[in-house]
Amino acid sequence: MTIIEDTAPVPAPGGSGDAPLLEVRDLHVEFHTREGVVKAVNGVNYNVHAGETLAVLGESGSGKSVTAQAIMGILDMPPARIPQGEILFRGQDMLKMSAEERRKIRGRKIAMIFQDALSSLNPVLSVGYQLGEMFRVHQGLSKKEAKAKAVELMDRVKIPAAAARVDDFPHQFSGGMRQRIMIAMALALEPDLIIADEPTTALDVTVQAQVMDLLAELQREYNMGLILITHDLGVVADVADKIAVMYAGRIVERAPVHELYKRPAHPYTRGLLDSIPRLDQKGQELYAIKGLPPNLLRIPSGCAFNPRCPKAQDVCRTDVPPLYEVTEPDGTPLAGRNSACHFWKETIHG
Amino acid sequence: MPELTTKTADDPVVATAVNAPAAKPEKTRSMWGDAWQDLRGNWVFVVSAVLIVLLIVMAAFPGLFTNADPNDKDLTHYLQHPNYGHFFSADWLGYDGQGRSVYARAIHGTRASLLVGAGTTLVVTLFGGLIGMLSGYFGGWLDAVLSRVTDMFFGIPFLLGAMVMLNSFTDRTIWVVIGALAFLGWTQTARVMRGSVITIKQADYVQAAKALGAGTSRILFRHVLPNAVAPVIVVATISLGVYIGAEATLSFLGLGLNGVSWGNDISDGGNQIRVAQYIMLYPSIMLSITVLAFIMLGEAVRNALDPKMR
Amino acid sequence: MAELSKNDEREATPNVSEVDVVDAHSETEAVAAVEAPVDRGEPILQIRGLKKHFPLTQGILFKRQVGAVKAVDGVSFDLYQGETLGIVGESGCGKSTVAKLLMNLEQATAGEIFYKGQDITRLSGRALKAVRRNIQMVFQDPYTSLNPRMTVGDIIGEPFDIHPEVAPKGDRRRKVQELLDVVGLNPEYVNRYPHQFSGGQRQRIGIARGLALNPEVIICDEPVSALDVSVQAQVINLMEKLQDEFDLSYIFIAHDLSIVRHISDRVGVMYLGKVVEIGSDEQIYDHPTHPYTQALLSAVPQPDPEAREHRERIILTGDVPSPANPPSGCSFRTRCWKAEARCAEETPLLAVPQRFQGGDTPANHESACHFAEEKDVVHAA
Structure with a gap:
């Protein structure tokens, strides 16, 4: 059994063999609160290549969003602290950069899309002005040129009658349209990487499909890396190339998307897959993962999932499982697959 | 486990x-239990609470602090300067232009100030709170009428209005002063309460109580009021200090209480400011400490009740 | 029909004659009717022509109406004893307003809600209280539906304060503890406050409050959408268990189509204040005939990466029109790929389409479309 620090990159469309665009290494984030230290992220490793979609899957409190905020450099510090870890963008550690250098990367090289488009847009400025601002500030375009660029972008994200609506204010757009504007804003400077934090959670199903389609199309066109943060196993299955499943601030499983759904190698992933009802058939009683997500002030010793795990043994309560490399029963390595379970073999093959 | x-x-x-x-x-x-935990560890709260307790004791039992009578005029002590070695005795902080002990008057003035502050706050909170609650909960024409009335009162300059009203009374007892201040001061409480009630009445748990068939009084007193009252309490604590200051201002202008009060003493002291600064200094210090203590307490309570501040 | 004729100014509804109205002359009789048991499979709730229009007004002191948001615009359906009726639709379709109307939290603009034959929109006093006791609700957001200043014991015990006849005073604490046990919480938690619980546990408290009065119908408005995936399954399982145990009928309102399929016996699909299709879960999910249902189902992301290449996706263009100004005729026509001139002129009624009538086909269910045809969009080709 081999224990590895980091995995070989999964061959990805458009990015095979290259160095990763972004690499997170052993990242730790903690929050200092009145009640104690909340360990939100406890040693996360993942990477994304150009043209690749990494889905980070997890429930509330799993640390998926905090990791993204750490990458963007938008964590409030204090109360947050990054005691350990590296965030390499094109090989350079962003945590060691000056504030000025990071600011240059933010927006230009790495852009973020948030769940709540309405509160991310300034209500007193027209969307055209807000879109154009990116060009005026970063590229020094004139007001007129910036506005023309804004219209072009709105066309890009398929907002009907863009030229007529460029002077409208955010509240005059529907939720789906606002999320398109957020995407337009993220795309404005043609970044290399987009981080989308629950981009469609607040939208209706039919609009959700429109927005996810658009995002996937634009990603292909610009050959961007995409980190999709979500709790929705359906959305992940639709767009992701590879998945990192997070629990209590750690990655518990990594796998290419098809592999994960077919053969989960961690009991938590398996439980999640079993607990969601299906659209195409009427199921029996749902499998329910027992218990509750852990309190981050008191993460259980050993494997954080052990109090809820049906297969927990004594070793699970004492030893923190490393990210094991997952192989076939005959020892053939499975590319890009890891599981932080002492009993991954039994889970995947049993 | x-x-x-x-x-x-x-x-x-x-x-x-x-x-x-x-x-x-x-x-x-x-x-509230959480808020209490938060407050106990907050030095601002501890300091202000200790001060306020001390002031209350002073107001209730001035005899514990001085034996001298604040109204005892003895012209042999005319403008006798403080004798700082005589701790807590009548001549400690000197005598004023009528030969009265400045120390005794500073101690005895506490009662008037605290009574005016507490009395006004109580009346304002009950009346303003009631108006705000009715207006916010029932809405419609009642809200329209009550809100316009509130706006009208809000438009009256506070001190000017109080001066005009008190000017028409010759015998200005504590109750008259409380009445005048409360008459003009309830609007802020009403507005805060109204806003708070409007937010709370839309909460799901109020809907849930309605769905159970709960009556209006149960919904108001069990669900809306306990949740809407926190900002009102913060306003009350802070404005208690403000009313004490207002009373002193009115007394300074000769329109305040008849009797022993810091404002009257500050006014008297002002006449002798060139020869005996101490007459004005000590009631002023008492006043500042009292007002500050209540405002600090209000801030501490606000922070403790607002989870976002944590 | 003495009860009905009292209110002549209300809009007459065509379906009234279908409903078995109990002739209740007095409040006592109405109460008796409400308390009478209903056989399994018989309708317990019948909704006929239900409308809720919120007036749009201008001006502050002198308000004048300038229009109306037609949140619910003529909804009719039945709920049978012991079943779960799912209601799905996107935000703004009126599904939550239907819940509020059923709970009497909003006054209907028109239409009737019959509970065991009694129109609850016209009841008052003792009879209304008896109905309230029998129809309870579970709210969406477990973080806002529990009063933060009350202990769990007081929250679950409050129904007994309002309806003291259900439990004698000395018995209440024991009843509350029993309820906590029933929903899977430790009975010793009675003195705790809601903020000491997680979302899933809070929703259990909300369910216990809903169960306290031994109701027959529970309206669930998005009861699991605020919960984490791993906790959703626990709550859904609990609700199914309680349904069997207490013989409950559920109206389950949600936007998550997979969960609705799992828990429902029948499903109604709403769009812009109207029910556009209704039928058994199999009829709706495997044999939908309304284009909106088909688009909705095809848009649901499925946890199956293999299916993404094979499944047909119907991506609708545009957004839901404003309910203040719905399109003429069929309200879905502005986004429908089948729309023709007829759709703008003639409002399709919710009925079994003529071509499927009497046929031994799962397409034989009510669908409000002029061009209804079956299309399986859920199963990969």
């Missing part, structure tokens, strides 16, 4: 119960 139920441990539901976030059963705290 203690065994909390009698069910078998592999029942998922039991596991839920056992893994409750606060596993210690004795840790039963309400929102």
Whole structure:
């Protein structure tokens, strides 16, 4: 059994063999609160290549969003602290950069899309002005040129009658349209990487499909890396190339998307897959993962999932499982697959 | 982990119960309980609370602090300067232009100030709170009428209005002063209460109570009021200090209480400011400390009740 | 029909004659009717022509109406004893307003809600209280539906304060503890406050409050959408268990189509204040005939990466029109790929389409479309 620090990159469309665009290494984030230290992220490793979609899957409190905020450099510090870890963008550690250098990367090289488009847009400025601002500030375009660029972008994200609506204010757009504007804003400077934090959670199903389609199309066109943060196993299955499943601030499983759904190698992933009802058939009683997500002030010793795990043994309560490399029963390595379970073999093959 | 139920441990539901976030059963705290925990560790609160307790004791039992009578005029002591070696005795802080002990008057003035502050706050909170609650909860024409009335009163300059009203009284007792200040001061409380009630009445738990068939009084007093009252309490604590200051201002202008009061003494002291600064200094210090203590207490309570400040 | 004729100014509804109205002359008789048991499979709730229009007004002191948001615009359906009726639709379709109307939290603009034959929109006093006791609700957001200043014991015990006849005073604490046990919480938690619980546990408390009065119908408005995936399954399982145990009928309102399929016996699909299709879960999910249902189902992301290449996706263009100004005729026509001139002129009624009538086909269910045809969009080709 081999224990590895980091995995070989999964061959990805458009990015095979290259160095990763972004690499997170052993990242730790903690929050200092009145009640104690909340360990939100406890040693996360993942990477994304150009043209690749990494889905980070997890429930509330799993640390998926905090990791993204750490990458963007938008964590409030204090109360947050990054005691350990590296965030390499094109090989350079962003945590060691000056504030000025990071600011240059933010927006230009790495852009973020948030769940709540309405509160991310300034209500007193027209969307055209807000879109154009990116060009005026970063590229020094004139007001007129910036506005023309804004219209072009709105066309890009398929907002009907863009030229007529460029002077409208955010509240005059529907939720789906606002999320398109957020995407337009993220795309404005043609970044290399987009981080989308629950981009469609607040939208209706039919609009959700429109927005996810658009995002996937634009990603292909610009050959961007995409980190999709979500709790929705359906959305992940639709767009992701590879998945990192997070629990209590750690990655518990990594796998290419098809592999994960077919053969989960961690009991938590398996439980999640079993607990969601299906659209195409009427199921029996749902499998329910027992218990509750852990309190981050008191993460259980050993494997954080052990109090809820049906297969927990004594070793699970004492030893923190490393990210094991997952192989076939005959020892053939499975590319890009890891599981932080002492009993991954039994889970995947049993 | 203690065994909390009698069910078998592999029942998922039991596991839920056992893994409750606060596993210690004795840790039963309400929102006020949380606020209290927060306040106890806050030095601003501790300092202001100690000061306020001291002031209350002073107001209730001035005899504990001085034997001298504040109204005892003895012209042999005319403008006798402080004798700082005589701690807590009548001549400690000197005598004023009528030969009265400045120290005794500073101690005895506490009662008037606190009574005016507390009395006005009580009346304002009850009346303004009631108006705000009715207006916010029932809405419609009642809200339209009450809100316009509130706006009208809000438009009257506070001190000017109080001066005009008190000017028409010759015998200005504590109750008259409280009445005048409360008459003009209730609008802020009413507005805060109205806003708070409007937010709370849309809360799901109020809908849930309605769905159960709860009557209006139950909804108001059990669901809306306990949740809407926190910002009103903050306003009340802070404005208590403001009313004490207002009373002193009115007394300084000769329109305040008849009797011993810091404002009257500050006014008297002002006449002798060139020869005996101490007459004005000590009541002013008492006044500042009192007002500051209540405002600090209000800030501390606000922070403790607002979870976002944590 | 003495009860009905009292209120002549209300809009007459065509379906009234279908409903078995109990002739209740007095409040006592109405109460008796409400308390009488209903056989399994018989309708317990019948909704006929239900409308809720919120007036749009201008001006502050002198308000004048300038229009109306037609949140619910003529909804009719039945709920049978012991079943779960799912209601799905996107935000703004009126599904939550239907819940509020059923709970009497909003006054209907028109239409009737019959509970065991009694129109609850016209009841008052003792009879209304008896109905209230029998129809309870579970709210969406477990973080806002529990009063933060009350202990769990007071929250679950409050129904007994309001309806003291259900439990004698000395018995209440025991009843509350029993309820906590029933929903899988430790009975010793009675003195705790809601903020000491997680979302899933809070929703259990909300369910216990809903169960306290031994109701027959529970309206669930998005009861699990605020919960984490791993906790959703626990709550859904609990609700199914309680349905069997207490013989409950559920109206389950949600936007998550997979969960609705799992828990429902029948499903109604709403769009812009109207029910556009209704039928058994199999009829709706495997044999939908309304284009909106088909688009909705095809848009649901499925946890199956293999299916993404094979499944047909119907991506609708545009957004839901404003309910203040719905399109003429069929309200879905502005986004429908089948729309023709007829759709703008003639409002399709919710009925079994003529071509499927009497046929031994799962397409034989009510669908409000002029061009209804079957199309399986859920199963990969």
